[in-house]
Amino acid sequence: MNNPQNILIIGAGLCGSLLALRLGQRGYRVTVMEKRPDLRKVEISAGRSINLAFSNRGNKAMKLVGMEDKVKKLCIPMNGRMIHDTQGNTFLSNYSGREHEYINSISRGDLNALLLDEAEKHENVNIYFNRKCQSVDFENTTAKFYDYESKTDFVEDADVIFATDGAxxxxxxxxxxxxxxxxxxxxxxxxxxxxELSILPTETGEYKTYKNALHIWPRGSFMMIALPNLDGSFTVTLFLSYDEGDYNFNNLTSPETVTEFFEKEFPDALKLMPNLVDDFFKNPTSPLGTVKCSPWHFKGNTLLMGDAAHAIVPFYGQGMNASFEDVVEFDAVLNEYKNPKSKHDWETIFKAYEQNRKKDTDAIADLAIDNFHEMKEHVNHDLFKEKRHLEMALEKHFPKEYASKYSLVTFNEHMGYKDAMLKGRAQDKAILNMLADGDISTALDMTKMELKTILDRINSETQKILDEDNLAGLNK
Amino acid sequence: MNNPQNILIIGAGLCGSLLALRLGQRGYRVTVMEKRPDLRKVEISAGRSINLAFSNRGNKAMKLVGMEDKVKKLCIPMNGRMIHDTQGNTFLSNYSGREHEYINSISRGDLNALLLDEAEKHENVNIYFNRKCQSVDFENTTAKFYDYESKTDFVEDADVIFATDGAxxxxxxxxxxxxxxxxxxxxxxxxxxxxELSILPTETGEYKTYKNALHIWPRGSFMMIALPNLDGSFTVTLFLSYDEGDYNFNNLTSPETVTEFFEKEFPDALKLMPNLVDDFFKNPTSPLGTVKCSPWHFKGNTLLMGDAAHAIVPFYGQGMNASFEDVVEFDAVLNEYKNPKSKHDWETIFKAYEQNRKKDTDAIADLAIDNFHEMKEHVNHDLFKEKRHLEMALEKHFPKEYASKYSLVTFNEHMGYKDAMLKGRAQDKAILNMLADGDISTALDMTKMELKTILDRINSETQKILDEDNLAGLNK
Incomplete structure (x- = not known):
């Protein structure tokens, strides 16, 4: 398939390199400009998370471009959340009652390199590094760049420009x-x-704590998490207020207070982190933001995709997955229409894509904020624990009939985020209220028939909540 | 009371002139800079709405500054919505079942002039016009202005800067x-x-249609409204999509299509508007936007108030009322603390003010969007009409026990917007669902006792909805 349209992609991060690969596969002439050096050649400390959660929606995109097997080799399965209390006690809370449903820790750099390699195999795809975009003239479909190597400005002209240049x-x-x-x-x-902090491997290269989980130290108003890396280390992330609470980023200014804070709140982690103080003062403190916007496109000239269109907080582990799903959704819109030959065709395609997609990226942005509160607080609450326990039993015994909100969002890649959010929230509300009212039991020894009765009640309450909200116009 | 703190206010619109008056009353040295000419001396076509809805929250501020009686003289009561269908049939839907509850149409210019006059009576208040703010150096508490008269730039230094310079x-x-x-x-x-369009007075200066109502021509995906002026005219506003539907702002480009559109959709209004085509092509088409932001203040140096902090769409008639209530709320915070003597004191005050106030201005922004849909569509729906009818009966027979969402927002000035929104939405949901299920009757001949039974059910359903949402963490 050959397509004469010249496409310029700004940004060769995860979304940009996947998009370049897919559009290359479709036969477009693709030029990619990336401001950073080639991460396959240079060690980059980009200030971005070193590892990421990779799950079904991301994998849908890897299937589309034929990369599923190669990516799998980079994955470390995480079956659930390993919760750590202040005494160092732990318990594992699975992500799903279905054994085949888990999320993966994956290296951002390794995955990005794999996608760049694959994209560059197409001779119609050309990727340039060290070219920083300065501005885009979206009315004339040109972009101005600065070349760090030649130290000169240049203007790039294209039939259409995709910006995958991040938040x-x-x-x-x-x-x-x-x-x-x-x-x-x-x-x-x-x-x-x-x-970002780290738990380094043992001297023999082993993991210092349980490998196949996402570790959480929930402390109510703040929390810490850790994800495993292939080299035996964990990347640890501390989420903390800038200025509230006894300890915060603004007052943790000396090695003594940092150590005191960890001794009090994360004693078990501290034992695994002799490098804590070094990491703490070497690594930057970064903000957590959500970006939404609309329209994503200007006529048929330019389109925002990935974080550039919808940056979200990391708490649902869906940032990369949502960006990858963008490419899948865009590809589906391209399939629906004839190959675009003009600005007018591109405009139709961009409109249809945003119409389909924006409701879902808005939803995952909101879900990610919800999950911040869930992770730092709720996972420790009795009512929440009872709900999770019941949901695990339902997913185990009725794997085809029940999926929790987490499962709908993370593992049901054929349902959009918006529908997953509406159904998941209604379900949570139904269960929490029935539990609070003592309407349903969470006895450990329930028979399958007793569970089925509970499932039926949850389903009918959930539907009632959705219907009532719909009638009152609250699900728009 | 004398206070040595020098205050600079940017913007002498409704919020700025009220703030200047109140801070003047409190003894501060107040300087106000306004970019427009003095509207008391020059006819200004500022492209902003000529008249506005004034109601209880705004009046609370007028009481605070002792202006209630003077403002009352500018008010034209509007007791309800006068709905016009495409055949020119009308029906009046009251805003409340309580006779003393109504909203008022008021001239923006007259009200602003009154507040400026009153503020200038204080010798510690100085107002300058034709001074356009160009930028604010919030770290150094200075602002740069351009003086249209002397055609020069100047910098103004202050102890604290309030920006009431609008959206x-x-x-x-x-x-x-x-x-x-x-x-x-x-x-x-x-x-x-x-x-904006207009219905001019008759040759003898009379109103051409019913004076004491807010007229609405709801058409589903668009609508037109009209508010009375003291001179016998009405200011008419057409709300219409830029590019969707058979007729829209982008395709209404000739006198013929404009007339055709009005003949089809607003025939009764067209008869009263021989000046339609002139107005239509003379007046600008303006966008409708919502602005939210946070923080409103930078340390103890600067603070955003009114539309500058929270611009909202006009559909709840609360824009000016919310800005006036800002001043009341700010004044209450000033009362709570000692007179500020330093940046540090101001910072404490600004923080407390935003903490109290932002939840409420966020709520009215969302309510105003809701009301756009209510006004253009719902007012014509049977279920909605049944609800309104029932609510009018409840407010009439149980004036102290029941208040609709509209009443809570508009007439219950001692309840914040956020609480009014949560309670009002829950109430609407309870009633709509009970009506849809046939659970409650809306017969015209109900006894007071039958109504009381319904009221009790609404109250208990409303409480249940609030409790269930609270437990599920949905009312944050």
């Missing part, structure tokens, strides 16, 4: 500052920031 | 572009714009 997107900035059309935009910061 | 606030822009702190910000445009 700080230059195209999005050009939309905002250009004031050429009504551009709805939001940036919302949490009161908390994050800092 | 396009320069201080807010300085926060956003300055990137000195994490600034959450959103601008959200509706797909609809608006255009």
């Amino acid at each position: 700080g997107s230059i195209l999005r900035k050009s939309y905002f500052l250009g004031k050429k059309f009504l551009f709805s935009f939001s940036q919302d910061y949490l009161s908390h920031g994050y800092k | 396009g606030s320069i201080l807010r822009k300085s926060y956003f572009l300055g990137k000195k702190f994490l600034f959450s910000f959103s601008q959200d445009y509706l797909s609809h714009g608006y255009k």
